[in-house]
Amino acid sequence: MQIQTYKYEIKGDERGSLIALENNIDVPFNIKRVFYIYDTLDGVVRGTHAHFLTQQLLVCVKGSCKVTLDDGKTKKTFLLDAPDKALLQKPMIWGKMYDFSDDCVLLVLADQLYDEEDYIRDYDKFLKIINEVD
Ligand code: T46
Numbered sequence: 001m002q003i004q005t006y007k008y009e010i011k012g013d014e015r016g017s018l019i020a021l022e023n024n025i026d027v028p029f030n031i032k033r034v035f036y037i038y039d040t041l042d043g044v045v046r047g048t049h050a051h052f053l054t055q056q057l058l059v060c061v062k063g064s065c066k067v068t069l070d071d072g073k074t075k076k077t078f079l080l081d082a083p084d085k086a087l088l089q090k091p092m093i094w095g096k097m098y099d100f101s102d103d104c105v106l107l108v109l110a111d112q113l114y115d116e117e118d119y120i121r122d123y124d125k126f127l128k129i130i131n132e133v134d
Contacts (some may be wrong), residue, residue, distance in 0.1 A: 001071040001093070005078070006086040007056070019084055021109070027057050028088065029111035034105045036061070040100040047096045049121045051089075053110040058097075059086045063104030070094040072104075072130035080106070094126055095108070 008026060011018045021027050033094060037046060047067075058067060064081035071093055079086050089095045097106065120126045 001069065001074045002035065002074060003076055003078075004088040004090075005070060006088070008084045008086065017083075019089075021057075021059075021116050024119050027109055029055055029057075031108040031109050031125075034107070035110075036105055037097075038062075038105040040104060042102075044100065045096055045098040046100075048123075050086050050094045050119065050126050051091050051112075051118050053091050054110050054118050055091055056089050056108050056110040057086050058089060059083060059107045059109075061105050063101035063108045064099075065097050065101065065104050065106055066099040068096050068098075070096075072127050092126075092130065094120075094123065 008019045008021070011020065023031055040046060058080060060080035061083045066077055066078060066079055067087055067089075068075055068077045069087075069089060070076075072100070080087060100106075120129065
């Protein structure tokens with residue numbers, strides 16, 4: 001499984017830090033949607049789905065969480081623990097997010113508008129589709 005991670009330049013000065021993400025430059029797609037998840041309760045696992053079309057870039061702008069990406073054959077786990085680190089979740093990759101710190105704010109940039117039809121929320125269905133494609 002080929003995974004893309006990003007490390008962004010921090011354009012800070014004595015007043016504080018700033019990171020800028022530009023369409024198709026720092027983010028490898030046209031951004032159509034932005035959402036963020038926060039106040040995730042202890043022990044909760046989020047995500048646990050794949051998308052048919054959507055790709056999304058995950059940035060933990062505050063706190064930390066772990067992300068496991070799974071292509072149906074291989075699983076890789078990443079720690080997002082700094083606002084200058086990002087992880088790309090491509091279409092047809094199962095993703096789960098967990099071990100959220102209390103202060104975690106996970107920012108997600110996506111290249112599609114929200115559409116529940118784009119979600120595969122059943123892992124067996126995901127494996128079946130992956131194996132049909134192979
Ligand atoms: C992901 C993780 C990190 C919307 O109305 N619009 C949206 O853009 C999204 C993402 C969700 N919703 C609604 C759908 C559900 O009623 O918000 C509710 C919670 O969504 P979901 O159960 O998908 O939440 P998570 O935290 O399990 O997953 C979300 C994203 O869906 C997912 O792509 O990577 O955050």
